[in-house]
Amino acid sequence: MNKTVTLSINGKILRFNVTPEVYNKYIDEIQSTKKVGPTRNALMRTVHAEDKETLKGLIDLPGAAMQIWSQVVEEYAPDLTITVGE
Incomplete structure (x- = not known):
């Protein structure tokens, strides 16, 4: 699923073209001790x-990369209803 996510950040519009390949690459790159680098790369x-x-100019602000990427992923990833043991 390819999707363009548009965010308004501090009054500026940014567009992100997210694909399954980029999303999966991000998931593959993150580790328990390395999260900021892969997040910046994904952005x-x-x-x-x-x-x-x-x-x-924005991703150098403390915590900005993580905040921005979390919004991109929230818009990109589908909402699933998952139950266990039914």
Whole structure:
């Protein structure tokens, strides 16, 4: 499922083109001790070319990369209803 996620961050519009390949690569890269680097990489891989410079200015703020990526994933990933043992 390819999806473009549009976010307004501090009054600026940023678009992210998320694909299963990029999302899965992010999941494969994260480790218990390494989360910020893979998150920044995922953002840079998915951000629309015209929005790249704006993103670069934002992801250096403390915690910004994680906040932005969590919103992208929330919009990208489907909501599933999962039950155990029925």
